Amino acid sequence: MKKSRVLAVVMAVLMMVTLLPSMVFATAAPSGTLDGKLKVKGTLAIGSTLSADYSKVKPEGITDDNVSFSWSLKDGDILTEVGTDKTYKIDEKDLGLPIVLKITGKEETGVSGELTVTTQEVSETEEEAKALAEKKKEEAKAAGEDPDAEESEASAASESSENTPDTEAGTSEEPDSAQPEKTTDPAEGTESADVQESTDAQEPADTQKPAENSVIEVNGNGEQSGSQNTDETDASGDSQTETPDSADTAADASEKNEKPTYSASAYTEDGSGILDFGSVEEGYTEIPEAQMVTIKNNGTGDLNFKEIAPENFMAEDINDAPLKSGESVTVWVKPREGLKAGEYKDLITYQTEEGADVFFEADFTVKEPENNKVEDNKNNGQTDPGETSDPATEKIYKLTANPTELPFDDLTAGYEKVETTSTVTIKNEGTEAVTLVQPESEFFDIAPVSEVESSGNIQLAQGGEQTFTVQPKLGLSAKDDPYVEELVFASDESTEASATVTASVMVKTETPKTVTATVKPEGPLSFGTLEQGYETAPDAQSVTVENTGTEAIRIQLSAPEDYEVGEPSAEVLNPGDKAATFTVQPKTGLQAGDHSGTISVTDQNTGNTLAEVRLEFTVSEPEPEPNPGLSVTDSLEFGTKEEGYKELPDAKKVTVTNTGNTKIVLKQPSSNAYTIGTLSATELEAGDNATFSVQPVSGLSQGEYLEDIVIANDANVEAYVNVHFSVTKKKTDNSKKANNLTGIKKPSDIKDLPNGTQKTQKALKLPGTVKITTTKGEQKASVKWDVKGSSYDPSSAERQIFNVKGTVILPEGVKNPNKISTVIAVSITVNGYQGKEAAASDNKITGIDSNGKYDTNTKITFTAAGAGMDNTNPRKGDTRYQPKSWKITETRTWDGEPYTATFRVSKPGKYTLKVTFGQQKYDGSSWKDTGTQSESAVTFTVSQAAVLTATPSPAVTQTNQKSAVQTGDSTPIMTFVIILIVAVVCIGGILVYRRKKK
Incomplete structure (x- = not known):
């Protein structure tokens, strides 16, 4: 009894195990109408592969096996299908166009309906795609739209893995509007917060710092917001979703009586938000180069900027006109001159009358000079404890000059003006103020740069300095050695306090001014002779100009009409400079004749002609193509004679004329029935002629003597004269x-x-x-x-x-x-x-009905059939019309057969498909374009497709069930069926056994 109970328990367990597939593994397969948001995974750059992301598509559990795919390029309102696979690889033809992914449910799997998503434009590289995605987000934010509600989920920054959890950037649920949204950049691994508008007090503008790699903007309420790059934007799951029309842009806010918004943002060239001008040493004279900042109006209202005057930097004002919504302006910023040693990290703020301020950081470091690092105890009023202070020796008088030598350029006797002026700076390096005495000079004029307090004397404080101008006096006469003079700047307080400057100048004897030049080669430049129709001009020749005078010359060349004259290697030639060269070459396409010319070398300063270059070039008449030809007297008729005639018909003259353009040598003609006279000339030049006589011979019997007397020649030109003579029978x-x-x-x-x-x-x-x-x-x-x-x-x-x-x-x-x-x-x-002429009227467009009606779901495939394109055995001169391009809103071209295209129009309306055909002519070996074109057009209408509504499947009952329910479970159930059968057999056996035992 105990054994039977145990066996019964075992059998019950086995039966439970057989039921596990239905309880544990049976999960419902996805069924219903497609809904939610479809996304595209992948980078929108050439070479990347895109695929569909169903993370936000309903019903849940959708896989690639439940839908069919259609990848299209969106060009305006035209969709051109480019693929139907599960994935799509971007190539060069897609550059600059958005990609549209459309999925359609397979009704046999229980899924119906369709979803469409449109990406942003395809970029050439990942970096460009990332920048474009960020730009799109910024434009969406500026227009008051949700940047995460974009149509395209294809991100430029990173490719989302299929294993990425929903908590990653771009897939988390929408956060509470009162809290900043935390996003994680998959590429950087750092978090950033999209700060929403709030009434919290902001940090004062002068203490705010822009975040690195961010754009700083302040809206019209004085609130600051920051944005960082995000990698994904949700795409709409609506069927046939397109880019919002202009009616939804912020520009229409005024039409809707909405209050304009005011906000702006600043972008540095490197995207860091900081202008780094590096470091210089105190006392710098060269200001670092200006850097540029772009400021954009992100609001819907105009912005009027106030004047700006930063303390340590200079910045360009924006005061030309109000900055319109969506417009940008670029301004320069650079440090001010003369800043003292220290670090300058200023927040440059552009304020607007509307309260939308924008700011960025400018960094600049001024280092302390090396020679100023040594402390001067005396200047600090400190004394060395080891030294004793003697009031009698504390006063120090010392003057220095910089520079100590002033050499001037040579002058020519009779000069009326001195072009060069030098300066010298006198500095008081003593401990006491001094009265500086200006020196008197015989040969040089000396004057202080600034006004003096008393005539000739200047009060110079301790550490002070005074700059003087020095230049030679007018009227110095010429001599062999220079004028040299020591200029002593002294002080009234001490004879030891003086500074000496040595000035010198040479005055030369005046030489006569001459403006002359020579050219080489001196003889004419000959370019020879070419036959008319030449395609390559003679080689260019070089001409050298040398300044042989005492004055500088500015070269100007007069170019003859039939020649190309190059620019001289130097425009200005000073005396003693190396010579300047230029090239000369005859032009191509000149007609027969003499094309001699002259190039004049003129000095622009004086207008005088300094030299001339003669040019010689001849173009000869083209040699005619050999074209031999002869003309001969047409025919000779000698009448009729009776057989046995005694009197011969009169001889007749035949004239042979050379009608060609080449010399022809004639051969003496001969005949049996006619006597042929000797040719008057056998060698005929073009236009010449020769004659010979023809006369029937005597004794001819009855008959018709019709004969072509041939004039043979060395040019093998056909030439003959037809002669006729009739002899009748005697009347017997x-x-x-x-x-x-x-x-x-x-x-x-x-x-x-x-x-x-x-x-x-x-x-x-x-x-x-x-x-x-x-x-x-x-x-x-x-x-x-x-x-x-x-x-x-x-x-x-x-x-x-x-x-x-x-x-x-x-x-x-x-x-x-x-x-x-x-x-x-x-x-x-x-x-x-x-040639067989193809008619343009025979060009056809097939596959699309003229005045046909289609809807936005219809894929239209057409073929362009050009007249004569079926000519498979062309002959020279045949023509045809080859399809070249087609256009609805944008032009698309064909590279070759087949001349077919498929497209879909996403917006209702009336459209015209135009196909351009190019005429080609067969030249005996290949088809060549003639330049003639013909256009054929088909007009059609596109209406909005009806929205598909899913119809629920009828309930499965015992009477109408024809197929098994799809559970989505791939667990093999046959094993459990076998176990169930074994268990039933075992239980049945036990029951039979117990009955027999009883």
Whole structure:
């Protein structure tokens, strides 16, 4: 009995274990409509990877598997989709544009609806992104907005880890408005407090110090606030959240009758809030360089600044005009001159009439001079205890001069003014005041810089000093040695108290003033001869100007129209200076002719021309392209004679003219049926002509003597004269005579066939028969044309002129006892290819309906189809229109195929999509832009998308349940099912066993 109870307990425990999955591990999977705030994790800089942050998205437990993603670039009102993965890596094309992340719930997982978040603009580096984020926060605060309610959670300062707890910066709950919000900078590990407005008494302005790396500002109520960099801003979770319109800015406060706010902030160049001017030694004469501070109006009202006058620093006033809301002004600050030794840490405060004061710290250290560190017991009224004080020896009279020598520049006899004035300072280094006696001088004028109390004498207190000006007197004559004089500054009180200064000046004999200069090379600069159309100018040549006079010259050059003249290496040349050089070069594109010129070297001081440089350059006429040509008398007709004629037709003259531009050498023509006279000239220059005579020979039998007499030449120019002479049969009965060939009539030339004509007899319009003459009269004979043997190329786009030879097939019964040639030739001309012109009207935009209607949730994909872009086998001269760019609000370009783009418009309205096509022409090897453009446009309307409302799923019952409830628990349940089955079997076995035992 006891064993059975134990076994029952064990079985009960096993059954409890099998129920654990439903009690412990079964957690509800997320379901419902997306709500809350979506964020973007990552740094908004090129090369960074962004991802979604669901820490503030409802329902809780959302993962990447519950939603689909859409990453887009926001350009004005246009959204261009750039990715649909879980993450997005920023590249260079995104620079300067915000990124929009849109997540859409997967209804099959129980999640519906969508959320959108828009980041700030992408920066090039992390540092720039951090600065932009801080700027956005400051602008939000200045506009009276909550800087933590920004649309974008993507921070420039740091990338939030997926394991970052909600207590970190940017994820904690909103603090009590009465307490400063504590935030922790993940990068620095320090805390900072955003001080809210309060009525607590502030520390006096003269004792306040700006926090390091902060911006100090005081609002219109006299309250101080400080801001430091924060790394995250919450993004709105509303669908299609966009940047607030201008209607929500502080500028509209006046329209809403709201009271304007007054606040300002100051920014130092290094961002520390402190101007550090370093340290100098007391007695400094050079003031440290000024530093700049930027002051910005963060309120909504204008600020009027009061004049500023710091005690130890100088600062620029802001009094030009009121500082408007959102505007900034930059002012300079620097230490004052003559500050005594000590450390100066002043709080520079700019006050406004509205009470919004702004301040920053200025630091400056003045060190004590080394020679002042030794104490002077006598000046302090102290005596050495070991010494005895003798009243008779206490008075000390001592004068010193600085400098002790005054050498003056040389003067020229006859000078009327002395340009140089020197100064000397006399100092009383004794213990008693003295009366300083000004010395008399024969050669120098001496005068005190300040007024004296009595004529010639100056009262000089202990430690006092007096400065005198000294300069040579007018009218000193020239001599070989200098004027030297010792100037003794004495005192009335003691003969030992004196200071001596030695002054000297040299007066030279006046030399005549000359203003002259020479140029090298002296001869003309020759640049040779070039043919018109030259692209590279002759090498530049250098010219040297040397001052050969006694006076300085200021060089001025006159540049000829056809030359480029460089600036001289020195504008002013003093006597004895090194020479100045400049370059000269003919210009390109000059026409044929003589382009000689002259450069004048002039002294600007006097206007005199000092030297000239002659220039020579010639441009010759271009050599014409060889273009041989001959013209010949068209044809000669000798009429008809009866067979057995005694009198020959008169000879006729043929004129051959050289119509080309090159020399042509002619060859003597010949013929069997005609007598050809000798050419009057065989070498013809351009425009020359030659003549020869033509006359039928005697004794010709009946027949048609149609012949092309060819004038062969070394230029292979086709030249011939067509001659014709007919001999008729004697009027006798010829019916029984043989039918013999007497001539073949040449067919007419074939001209203006279209380009690409097939290389066949029919396509080339070659006749199938020709007329022949026989002893029995005229009849037709067929011709066999050698089309394949001709030079014609049907694939060529060029104009072609060629001959096709044919063989006349004599009809049956026609004999050719005289062996007349049955080979004939026809000249055929095929025109050049004109090119297939693509029409701009055939440019199309597909994928988007003209006057179509879409909503803000619609992704629109379109394709630009340019006319002629389907020409896969172009020929020279063909044209097409290639899609170049598209524009709705901003212009986007294509680098190549496919010419497709996808976008989404976030604001309702009427829009026009414009696509620009560029015309291209095929040059035989590639397509080249012609510069002609065409534009096609499609207008469409975008309406606001309806807000999606989640519909609750119907309750699962015993009758309608078709699928298992998703619990979000991945624990394998099969193990527990097996244990449950084993437990049931065991319990059943025990019950059967007990019944049998009973």
